[in-house]
Amino acid sequence: MGRSLKTRIPCHPEELNPKIPDPKLVFRKEKEYRDKMAQDYNIRHRVVEGEQLSPGDRVWIPDLKTEGTVVQPHNSPRSFVVRSPKSRVRRNRRMMRRLSSYPDQGAAHFLAEADMFNSIHVGINFDKYG
Numbered sequence: 001m002g003r004s005l006k007t008r009i010p011c012h013p014e015e016l017n018p019k020i021p022d023p024k025l026v027f028r029k030e031k032e033y034r035d036k037m038a039q040d041y042n043i044r045h046r047v048v049e050g051e052q053l054s055p056g057d058r059v060w061i062p063d064l065k066t067e068g069t070v071v072q073p074h075n076s077p078r079s080f081v082v083r084s085p086k087s088r089v090r091r092n093r094r095m096m097r098r099l100s101s102y103p104d105q106g107a108a109h110f111l112a113e114a115d116m117f118n119s120i121h122v123g124i125n126f127d128k129y130g
Helices: 023-044 107-123
Strands: 058-061 066-073 079-083 088-092
Touching: none
Parallel strands: none
Antiparallel strands: 058 066, 066 079, 079 088
16 A cells, blocks of 8 residues: 555465455445434534424514515525515524414514613613613
8 A cells, every 4th residue: 555564474466466345335334324323413502403494474573673475485595585675684483483363462562572671681771871
């Protein structure tokens, strides 16, 4: 393999030629290894897939503090194009909450929850900073 051997045991020169593994076998084993690593990581970190959004679903957009409607999935992973009352925005799935289909629950629930968080969390009123 490109170096002189330090052994005096004779061997056939054919045994010194490197053997190239089957690429399909190597790719399959590497894929199995990566899949197993991903599965172990997801179990260890308790990863759960969120509920899927489809076009027409009503969502709450916390950073805009408004409701929106999912228009379509975006090319980016886990992202969607959402129509809000003022504009169309792209948001990652983590930055949206599905609104309940019941009329008594909706944006008012999320606004109350945000106000409760602002007033309780470390006594800081976040409204004056934003």
